[in-house]
Amino acid sequence: MDIKRMLAMCKLANPQEPKQITILGAGIAGLVAAYELERLGHRVDIMEGSPRIGGRVWTHHFGDSPESPYGELGAMRIPSEHKHVLHYIQEMGLSDKLCKFVTVFEEQNALINMQGKVFRMKDAPQIFPQQYPKIFADPRYSQKTKLFAAWFKTIVDTISPGDLRHSLECDLSLKLMDELERLDLEPYFDDDGETIDLHSFIKANPSLRARCSKALDMFLSDILVETSHDLLQLDGGIDQLIYRLAAALKNPVQCNQKVVGLDVHADYVEVSFFKEGELRTRSCDYVLCTIPFSIVRQMDLSGFDNDKLAAFHNTVYCPATKVLFHCTQPFWEQAEIKGGASFSDDGIRQIYYPSVKNNTTDGSTLLASYTIGDDADKLGMMSDSDRYIYVKKAVSKLHPEIDKPGMLLDTATIAWGNYKWSAGGCSIPWGGDITSESNHHIHYLEAARPQKTLFFAGEHCSRFPAWLQGAVESSVEAVYDIVAHQPVKEFTTPTPLVATAKVNFPRLPSIK
Known part of the structure; x- marks a missing residue:
């Protein structure tokens, strides 16, 4: 209503x-x-x-100045169709602070670390056959079907917890590849013919969701929101x-x-x-x-x-763990990364770059790891200091600059699954x-x-x-x-x- x-x-x-x-x-x-x-x-x-x-709204500020770098330990994005939240943003006089949130798979220069191989998102279609031999070696399916399945798997692997990643693996083997093969996938590839528009595809083909496991079917709704091009944020922090x-x-x-x-x-x-x-x-x-x-x-x-x-x-509550790195400079911009997120299967999952002007003489903030489910539990069981060491090592495989002396100024983290006042990141359907x-x-x-x-x-x-x-x-x-x-x-x-x-x-x- x-x-x-x-x-x-x-x-x-x-x-x-x-x-x-x-x-x-x-x-x-x-x-x-x-x-x-x-x-x-x-x-x-x-x-x-x-x-x-x-x-679970918690903006961490690295400094006392209004201009200090900050990062979101909790809620960090607002879908543009979430009018109730936008109403109170307007009511509280914050509409002028609304700006675009560049999300995962939007920044083509972002990186993927998959099974130890690091490559840019825009190069993924050329790398997928090596990374997903089981998908691409099957002679029953067309190249379009294989490429679509590879993207679908990568998107789910990036965002979902381990049990749902396993569900998709089973679904692809048993029925989803057959379903994709019988559909006309051409309209859902972008102009380059190599990247997909999952939103349009799911909207036009609900039959695919019906063939997924029930849990994955429901989680697809979250995936579609998290990969939407219409996400917003509050410049200065949701707090x-x-x-x-x-x-x-x-x-x-x-x-x-x-x-x-x-x-x-x-x-x-x-x-x-x-x-x-x-x-x-x-x-x-x-x-x-x-x-x-x-x-x-x-x-x-x-x-x-x-x-x-x-x-x-x-x-049921799902654990979530976040790690923020306060860096001397936004080194990722040297790789022409201007927002969005990289992905690593090395236990840290999503790495988000600021898509607002969060770069000052006081440095810039990197959301070095955002995990949910089993990955969040694994990080959550570590001490804060061990967690920082683990995440820094994983990030360095994509961005060696993080290891430069003096690059890392400060850190902040929260394991919501262990947090005394919530015992979970969020409820899940x-x-x-x-x-x-x-x-x-x-x-x-x-x-x-x-x-x-x-x-x-x-x-x-x-x-x-x-x-x-x-x-x-x-x-x-x-x-x-x-x-x-x-x-x-x-x-x-x-x-x-x-x-x-x-x-x-x-x-x-x-x-x-």
Whole structure:
């Protein structure tokens, strides 16, 4: 639904009497909800467990100056069709900061390291026969079919986790090559006759997706978004949106308040949390929980129905690991690389180059490694220092300049799978027992379903898992549900924060 229409519906449903809402989590979902609820006249406070706001939006700045180089440890791109996010960028006066994000496979001078051989992306069609002998040696298929399959495999290998790479390998051997051979592929090759337009092909030939494994079929949607030519970014960092939303609130976010228990009653929710090392409880009229379910399922929970508890435990999270290198100079520009991403099968997967003017006298930032799934787990198990050494060695195979004395000034990294406050990079629809898009639809609706006066929002409660769009859309939908909710009885002012003895709720086992 259009964001303006959704907000208009919230206004129409809004009661005259203000409500008191406690929001758990100061990521973009929590901040958007607080912003809209306050605009509707309600009293809002936000409790954040970590020392920082933003959740999985995390821009790392190498320096204190506004001109200092920066890199995104979290969300880094905005599809142009994600109108909910763009609405708040405009609302917060940041539209002039929007600019193109050059993504993977857009920069033809970018590099590929495949099985120890390094070559430019534009030279890939000549290299593929050596790299994929199994594909090109099969006499049953035309050269176009083989080249298309090689590109398809390279795109999936670059972006997807290991289990999906294996799925494609099996699919190509068993059925996909036959499907490609029977189709007219000519219209989907670019003018050079050697590179493909996967977007047009998938749109025109849904039968190919039907022949993929269910998990790969669902992941193809993400692949198409990540390789779109219409991705945007915020020059200066996505955290600008976070800080402007927070600055627009009447009440400041309360950080360092770790929620450890939720007890749902007929007309209130009791929140147990630690503050300054002391366990406290708070009775709240309304609660909006935007905390990832990977963390919620570790809490002491009471008053939930079985279906909701199952949603907590069955939501699958994918690990993601990023490593940033602050370099003395943008050495990649000497190779005429002006953005986009290189690919390495040497455990670091995607290497992103800044596509905004991130080059100053203070140096420039390289996203030296962006991995998900098994690759992210492997890097995530390393210490930070070992991770830097491993990534630097892998990057040097594509860019020996990184080894020059003084080239590497500083580093930053995050392994979201191990991060205390999220235990995952994002929720995923192509993992666990979810085997179709219709099942994912049912799952996210169940994830978003409230428990009396406890409501839920976040990317895990949306049609757009892993994207800011999902977090924002689910947040506005939760705002509507909260303002439209009819209380069971007249509410009183929530009890003040008091220290209590520890409450021993029955603990559910955590899922890893």
